[in-house]
Amino acid sequence: MSTIFDEEAMTQGTHTPVLGASHAVSAPQPEAILRWDNLTYEVKSKDKQNTWRTILHQISGTARAGETIAIIGSSGAGKTTLLNALSGRIVGGRLSGSILYRGAKRHPGSFKRINAYVQQDDLMHPMLTVHETLTYASRLRLPNIHYTPEQKADRVNNVVRRLRLEAARNTRIGNATVRGVSGGERKRVSIGTELLTDPRLLFLDEPTSGLDSNSSELVVELVKGISAEQGIATLMTIHQPSARIFNMFDKVILMSQGRIVYFGATSTAIEYFAGIGHQCPVHENPADYFIDLMTLDYRTDETLAKSREQIKGLADTFELSEKRGGSVSSSSVAGIDKSHLALDGEAAVAHSLPRNNWFYEYGTLARRDWLNLLRNVPFLVGQLVQGVFMSLLIGFMFFNLKYDSLGVQNRLGVVFVIIVNATFPVIMPLLTLYYQERDIMIRERSSATYRVTAFYVSKLTTFLPLSFVSNTVFFTGVYFISHLTFDAGKYFVGLATFFSMITVSVSYLLLIGSAVKAMDVGFIVAPVIVTIQLLFGGLFAVPSTIPAVLRWIRWVNPIQYGFSILAQNELRGQEFSCSPGRQCYATGDDVVLAYSIGRFTIWQNILLLLMLGAVQCVAGYMFLRWVARPRYIWL
């Protein structure tokens, strides 16, 4: 089949086979959306010399409106690195060369709203349906000043239709425990959320991984169709595509060892390789054949050296043919008409979308959080059952307390256990949820969807009421079954203390979940710190006897404040009957004095608790900003 590239090769008077899109001169080319030149990416090696390892070697190319480009290569070829560099999501290392969006340098703020990136892992709220997921994405991503609610709904319906999601419209996304949409549908929902904003550029990292061949074909076919129709320049990395999928792409970038072995029309790839002595057998999948050519053969030292030589030869040949054909690089940076720069730069900014106001963002996020939470029946039932079970267990363990010498010890025990119950059982389940949602937020933020504060406040205002409600059952059950001193004032002070402790615990989990990036590390750190607080809580060791070097812990120990409040609330003003032969405190005030838990009054303790919660909350927010802050390298 004759292509525009063949014609150019002929005008050059060379037999060099077909080349990249940039060589086309005979037909009007679609607009070049993205152009990259001499892109080189290096990372520090972990060896003793700290040398730089080159991951991408002087890579150049162009992505035009409406075309779908596959980046193909063996594992470790640098496909994802190239995709990340082009989409502005590369972290760490050294990136050089140039990347231009419509001829202008990219602006981090506006570029991330113009391009869409579909990650390999589809992070979404498992309890929302396909339609709800897309609806919330449209509310969060599309600005109200440009779109009415009806227009947003229309967009969602369009995406559902275009991505053939009608049948799954009301199916939940699901996760490992809740059955939801199929893998292919899930991927299409991910793509759909990105298409809502009408991106100019679409990047997809391994969109077919884990999918069967039919689902993979459908995903590529739909993406290609939408890209062509809407003039989106699409780049995707893909592992070993079938021959049918391979032939769907307009262009392919074949990569090996960080270098380009071929970049040009898919239809001419076989011809190109045949021209340099590698004829793809008739019945072989061309993608498999090319990947074999580009893969290092580790069987023996000899085969390794030979395959390395072959790959170098392929990359050198392509580089040479690029130069002969008037390469992408040589016609790029230097050749750009600078008068377009300002104009195109402005165009880039104009296409970027303004933000919605904070309250709208918060309201939308809070609604989405509540919906996701209230649909999580196993989690809610677990919370309730845990509360009821623990209240019965602890209530009957300290059943019907008396005002005698044993009653003193048991009263201290029960109030301590109540305080402890406002820590672990609150922190651990919510920490899991927070980690999952934090990662969704980081993904959504990479396309500037909403503010970190809106997310953080939304988490606080869903976790707190949920914990209050589920733990009130526990507190009330224990209070009455164990027969703690009943008087409305004491009960409500106790409940207020319990809520204050829960507030501190929620702010603590937000702090740990924000400050500790890795979830498994967070799950080690969180209980260790609470265990230390528990040991220094005032029941096991009298605070005044703890060595000065450790005594400071009390100031940052919510358990000690909480225990002091509940113990004072329970004991002050009480009188106890003393049995002969037992150690005995005649009054509750004596107990408070003996255990050194009356340093601060009840209200001072509550104030200190709330201050601690506020400090943790603010610190958590600062850490989250730091964790969520993009550290992308820009060119």
Ligand SMILES: Nc1ncnc2c1ncn2[C@@H]1O[C@H](COP(=O)(O)OP(=O)(O)OP(=O)(O)O)[C@@H](O)[C@H]1O
């Ligand atoms: N920040 C980094 N630090 C160290 N090495 C890196 C870094 N980024 C990429 N690499 C290395 O660069 C090479 C290319 O990585 P990349 O993820 O781009 O490959 P890939 O072609 O996408 O592979 P796969 O198909 O297996 O995902 C790999 O050897 C990888 O270990």
